[in-house]
Amino acid sequence: MIHGNQQAAELAARVAGLGAPRGVSGEGAGLAQLWLWLGHAERARAEAERAFADADLRGDEVQAGHAQAVLSALDARSGDLDRALSRADDAIARLRASERLADAAGVMLDVAEALLSRDGPADLSAAAARLAEARTALSTEPSGAARDRLRLLLAWARGATGDVDGAIAELESLEPSVSSARDLAWRVHATLAHLHELRGAEVHARRSSERAMELLEDLATALPREAREHFWLDPRRAAARARASGSARAAASSAASVQGEPARDGRWARLLEITKRLAGEHELDRLLERITDSAVELSGAERGFVLLVGEDGKLAPAAVRDAKSPDDPHVVFSQSIAEAVQIDGEPIVTVDARADGRLSEYLSVHKLMLQSVACLPIRDRSGIVGVLYVEHRVRRGRFRSGDVELLLAFADQAAIALSNARLLGENEKKRRELEAANEALEKAKDEIERLLVARTAELDDARRELGRARDALRSAHDRHGIVGRSEAIRRVLAIVDRVRDASVPVVIHGESGTGKELVARAIHYGSSRARKSFVAVNCAAIPEQLLESELFGHVRGAFTGADRDRTGVLVQASGGTLFLDEIGDMPPKMQVDLLRVLQDGKVRPVGSEEDVLVDVRIVCASNKSLRDQVTKGLFREDLFYRLSVVEIRLPALRERREDIPLLCDHFLASIAKREESTPKRISREAVRRLASHPLPGNVRQLEHVLMNACVMVEGDVIEADDLALLGDDFRPSLDVAPAAPSFADEDDAEDDADDVRALGGAPPANLEEWKTLERRKILEALEATNWNRVRAAAHLGMPRRTFYRRLKEYDIL
Known part of the structure; x- marks a missing residue:
């Protein structure tokens, strides 16, 4: 069954958790106490005698006292109470001497329980x-299982003296505090069952007995299978089981006695039909009417009532049926009888209400002249929910004993039907509430969708407005394409801000591709002349013979081919700005005419005799130094001083390399917008390569390099090798662009220009020449270094990783 101290200790721990008496353990007297609780008397006695002998030999009074207590309990259960008392006194003395008063009190309680069980004179x-x-010994312990057990035994003794109601009240008040200690709780319910039997309350006795058995079954189930063998051999548990079995047999016997009577009227068969009919009715009001009608029909009563407990705890008629006046619900009943059944939970059945001593004090009984009354509780799992009340005011002895059992069974079925109807009603109510909630949710959803559409439209409008504001901000920041945050470009923009609202001429100096026209446009569009025309003329691009006509205009017949009047750009730009690019290349004669315009503000078209007044601001640009041109006699000095009121020098891109990342982002976004494609990204290595390149073509060259990369690169990222920076004369076309290798780390990101110089010779004209030249040079380098790849790459000045990719590409190794 149980072998070893470890198993015994584990079992003791489990038993202690079930609320077993204090002292249960896996060794010594505690093990004897464990066997005693499990119901194995022989093992308990053997362990107790062994523990007592060992403790007495060692002089351990505590263990000896516990062992004697176990032997005393075993003697009491075997019927030898005198010997049990002697052993108990010895155990008490030993425990007291060791100042174990609580343990001594436990032995006293064992003795008291044995005396109450014998019930002698x-x-x-x-x-x-x-x-x-x-009680005296436990006075220092305010609470605990020992005090609860003391209260149990005091109530038992109180009931034995005749105060049954007081004993029941004490046990009912004790019941909540022992609910978690199942070993004590079942004894409370078993004692309650005994007291209810003394009182004659059979229903209460049966209920308490059944509860005691439920707790005992729980205890037995919680034990290991091998430990359940002797559990029911304990005399107290056996008595509780016998009492519960006896109650069940009595109920069955009572039902069987009634079964003999229905043979005459078939009421039990009728009850089955009524139960089926009640189960099929789910509407509460109709169900209550059916319950009342069926109660009157089954009992043969004159009137019937279903009284339900309201929210205030009081009984109120829910359905009334009067056999003589079935349509009159305004009838009275004995409220006193109904309330007594509600409070006590016991049925009241009387064959002569006015002569019944229990009801003699109820005024309603005499006032209504009641004869036969049957009132039964209707209870569900939550407790009493109402009463079933039937009566007969004329016939005495109308309800027989068989009627009580029949009506009790009917009341139970009515309670089930009521509970189901209420649950269904609640479910239906919840379903309607849920439908209403769903309908509200649908409306809310529609409203949310409407608001979402409106908000989306508002968001779209805000997004468009934000885009316009961003474009305006970008325009204000970029100054019509002037991108940069470097100190050099900030100085340029500061001068632009100063001169834009003045009408003085401005000369812009800068290398080709630095953005001179952009600065001129920034001056114009930032000024009060922005609403008028901005006209740009490249003086170096127009032949000298046509430049005069282009600037001043002409009239019809002024020269061969002048078949109509033509307005010159000076007149076209009147009120606005005229941008003269490459003014250093303007012919001397045009310089004289331009000087007259600046002095007088008048223009005479070619072939005309009339002057035209103009109000134009002149902004000039030159990639040559006008001072040097004046020194060389190529540019009029007076015109120079007339034009050079304000000079702006644009820095070359190599002088503001920190602006290259911003320029890259700007051009890539512009290219993507123009091509209606997704903007490509540029790697850091590619930006570093651009920053390290001289870029003699300045911003214009940078834009063209990026345009080339956007066209040629298949992926989303432009790498360093994708940049066409092989030389000013080499611009790969779409059909001959060389493949662009991708560098793996920044140390390998060297200029392609260095690779070209390493290969020697002029840059190739197309892709095939490039590959042929590169393969030949790689083979020559390998031959020269005895096929040492590291030295060959160094000899060519080519990064090693690039060199290895070329070897693989050309299938050299």
């Missing part, structure tokens, strides 16, 4: 004395 007084001793 002098046993009650002896038990009372033991209980008084135990």
Whole structure:
């Protein structure tokens, strides 16, 4: 069954968790106590005697006292109470001497319980004395299982003296505090069952007995299978089981006695039909009417009522049926009888209400002249929910004993039907509430969708407005394409801000591709002339013979081919700005005419005799130094001083390399917008390569390099090798662009220009020449270095990783 101290200790721990008496353990007297609780008397006695002998030999009074207590309990259960009392006194003395008062009190309670169980002539007084001793010993313990057990035994003794109601009240008040200690809780319910039997309350006795058995079954189930063998051999548990079995047999016998009577009227068969009919009715009001009608029909009563407990706890008629006046619900009943059944939970059945001593004090009984009354509780899992009340005011002895059992069974079925109807009603109510909630949710959803559409439209409008504001901000920041945050470009923009609202001429100096026209446009569009025309003329691009006509205009017949009047750009730009690019290349004669315009503000078209007044601002640009041109006699000095009121020098891109990342982002976004494609990204290595390149073509060259990369690169990222920076004369076309290798780390990101110089010779004209030249040079380098790849790459000045990719591409190794 159980082998070893470890198993015994584990079992003791489990038993202790079930609320077993204090002292249960896996060794010594505790093991004997464990066997005693499990119901194995022989093992308990053997362990107790062994523990007592060992403890007595060692002088351990505590263990000896516990062992004697176990032997005392075993003697009491075997019927030898005198010997049990002797052993108990010895155990108490030993425990007291060791100042184990609580343990001594436990032995006193064992003795008192044994005396109350024997119920002899002098046993009650002896038990009372033991209980008084135990109370004194437990006075220092405010709570705990020992005090709860003391209260149980005091209530038992109180009931034995005749105060059954007081004993029941005490046990009912004790019941909540022992609910978690199942070993004590079942004994409380078993004692309650005994007291209810003394009182004659059979229903309450049966209920308490059944509850005691439920707790015992729980205890047995919680034990290991091998430990359940002797559990039910304990005399107290056996008595509780016998009592519960006896109650069940009595109920069955009562039902069987009634079964003989229905043979005459078939009421039990009728009850089955009524139960089926009740189960099929789910509407509460109709169900209550059916319950009342069926009760009157089954009992043969004159009137019937279903009284339900309201929210205020009081009974109120829910359905009334009067056999003589079935349509009159305004009838009265004995409220006193109904309330007594509600409070006590016991049925009241009387064959002569006015002569019944229990009901003699109820005024309603005499006022209504009641004869036969049957009132039964309707209870569900939550408790009493109402009463079933039937009566007959004329016939005495109308309800027989068989009617009570029949109506009790009917009341139970009515309670089930009521509970189901209420649950269905609640479910239906919840379903309607859920439908209403769903409908509200649908409306809310529609409203949210409407608001979402509106908000989306508002968001789209805001997004468009934000885009316009961003474009305006970008325009204000970029100054019509002037991108940069470097100190050099900030100085240029500061001068632009200063001169834009003045009408003085401005000369812009800068290398080709630095953005001179952009600065001129920034001056114009930032000024008060922005609403008028901005006209740009490249003086170096127009032949000298046509430049005069282009600037001043002509009239019809002024020269061969002048078949109509033509307005010159000076007149076209009147009110606005005229941008003269490459003014250093303007012919001397045009310089004289331009000087006259600046002095007089008048223009005479070619072939005309009339002057035209103009109000134009002149902004000039040159990639040559006008001072040097004046020194060389190529540019009029007076015109120079007339134009050079404000000079702006644009820095070359190599002088503001920190602006290259911003320029890259700007051009890539512009290219993607123009081509209606996704903007490509540029790697850091590619930006570093651009920053390290001289870029003699300045911003214009940078834009063209990026345009080339956007066209040629298949992926989304432009790498360093994708940049066409092989030389000013080499611009790969779409059909001959060389493949662009991708560098793996920044140390390998060297200029392609260095690779070209390493290969020697002029840059190739197309892709095939490039590959042929590169393969030949790689082979020559390998031959020269005895095929040492590291030295060959160094010899060519080519990064090693690039060199290895070329070897693989050309299938050299």
